Amino acid sequence: MTTAASPRYTGKRHRLAKPELLAPAGNLEKLKFAVHYGADAVYIGGQKYGLRSGAGNFTFEEMKEGVEFAARYGAKVFVATNIYAHNEDIAGLEDYLRHLQEAGIAAIIAADPVIIETAQRVAPKLEVHLSTQQSTLNWQAVKFWKDEGLPRVVLAREVSLEEIAQIKANVDIEIEAFIHGAMCSSFSGRCVLSNHFTDRDSNRGGCSQSCRWKYDIFEEDKPMFGTEEDKFTMGSKDLCMLADIPDLIEAGIDSFKIEGRMKSVHYVATVVNAYRQAIDSYMADPEHYELKQEWLDDINKAANRPLNSGFFYDTPGPEDHIYEPEEKPAPxxxxxxxxxxxxxxxxxxxxxxxxxxxxxxxxxxxxxxxxxxxxxxxxxxxxxxxxxxxxxxxxxxxxxxxxxxxxxxxxxxxxxx
CATH class of the missing domain: 2.40.30.10 (Translation factors)
Structure with missing residues (x-):
């Protein structure tokens, strides 16, 4: 039995407001399934300025169709414009943001101040949500972005539930947090391994997931491991907070974000469906809420890697990383x-x-x-x-x-x- 007084989180508890369930959508089909299976909002990528250049991504016409479909369910569509821009990326930015506004996009997710400022200036109907790429960890930083006119901050994955509760106690702003999906081995995605190894810029959408490769240890050009099985990765286990829905809600998180624009339609639908049931069940009767085994079973049917609770309760240790060949938990x-x-x-x-x-x-x-x-x-x-x-x-x-x-x-x- 999981109740509103879950023993894992002992910090200050906030209002019981129903959180937004925010799902990834790498293409139009995934958007439709995410919304149909219960997402309150979806986040997508356009043809430019996003960090998932390998996803299907959306044309402006597809965005309009996606917005119209989502509206039939009362859902919203956000667009990730979360690259860190170089000089050559700025050309065309104003027109791109205007087109997003014309397509009916509710908000962009941005990290680069030039993208944030430009959106506020040329597309004022677009909300600007601060991306997790800004690695925001404390309430003073959150207040800074609120003072800059942003209504929502997507926190760094490295923030704990105790810290989230403190942020909510000090700043009246919407907080979005990742609650399911892949974790980055670097600090909230600020990685340059891919840049150095493959000449693909992680912070402009080209991450080659170098942390998932197999590595060996060498001493003076002599390998210390002898077999393929001995090689290791630097990858983290995936995040899954389904068992801790009461804690997430009562810490005051406004939007529960699922990672995975590169994942399959089946993954998106399965994960959204499980979280939708858990959230609705808890909000309907917090005192008698019970975590159902079938929800956890469904998550495991779509999981790509072993799962853990990330930084929400403590700092991940060796047991939270995938050093050895991983067992596939989704048969x-x-x-x-x-x-x-x-x-x-x-x-x-x-x-x-x-x-x-x-x-x-x-x-x-x-x-x-x-x-x-x-x-x-x-x-x-x-x-x-x-x-x-x-x-x-x-x-x-x-x-x-x-x-x-x-x-x-x-x-x-x-x-x-």
Whole structure:
């Protein structure tokens, strides 16, 4: 049982205000799934000025479509403009920010003062949220940015819950904090390993994740380790605060941010769905809130790395890093997404996302309560031709489901280890 008086956090408790659930969206499809599965807001990247140049990213037309879709659910869209700009990056900045405002974007996430000042000057309808790249750790720094006209600060990942509560006690401003996803081995993303090793600038969107590579130790050009298994990484375990939702809410965090614009549609939908249920359950009845095992199970079905609680309760130690070859905690693959369902026949039309075939056990889940397992029976293509397996990406497959499903429900399968 997890209650409002969770013993892990003993600091000052604040108002019970329902936090925003903020999800990543690397492309338009991910945006739609994030919102459909319960995100109150999503953050995306445009074609310039963002730190995920490898994500699908959005054109202005896609932004407009995303904003319109989100608005139907009462959700907002933010755009990451969080690079540290060099001289050559400044050309075109004013026009870019004006286009974001015209597209209906609610806010930008920025770190560079020139981007912040320019947005305030040329696109005043855009809120400016301070990026975690500014490594903001204390309430005086937060107050500085409030005095500069910013309504929200995204804190550094290295801030504890005790420090967050102190910030909220001293500054009346929205606080956003990462509560799930990858952690950077450097200080809130301020890394230059990628620059030196690959000539890809981490702070202009080109990080090659050098901390995840395998390393060896040498002494006078002689390797100290002899086998591939002995090599180590510098990577951190991923952050997961699902078990600590009461503490996060009562510390006064206004926006719960999930990392992962490069992650899959399945990852985004699964993680958002789990946090949405936990937040809503706690807010409905804090005194009798109970952390459900199925929420944790779902997170583990989408996890890419082992999980921990980051800096929220203490400083991470060796046990919070991945030095040895990591065990994959997610033995599930995203197998398909429901396109439609005919209640009179029990037939579901599913778009294939990974190979599956009759006789396999699959699991359906969705944001409106869909959750069941079944063995796949006979499958056909959309013309009714019987198939031995669903082999082709995005192939339309038709088969009976044991229970009713809805469009945008997902189907996954257990991976044979």
């Amino acid at each position: 599930y693959d995203f197998a398909g997404v429901v396109l439609s369902y005919d209640a009179s026949t029990g037939l579901a039309v599913v778009q294939q996302r990974n190979h599956f075939k009759p006789g396999q056990e699959v699991e359906f889940f969705g944001p409106k309560g869909t959750f069941f397992k079944q063995i796949v029976g006979p499958i056909t293509d959309e013309k009714g031709i019987l198939l031995e397996a669903a082999r082709h990406p995005l192939q339309t497959i038709v088969f009976k489901t044991d229970y009713a499903v809805q469009p945008m429900d997902m189907m996954r399968k257990r991976v044979r280890l």
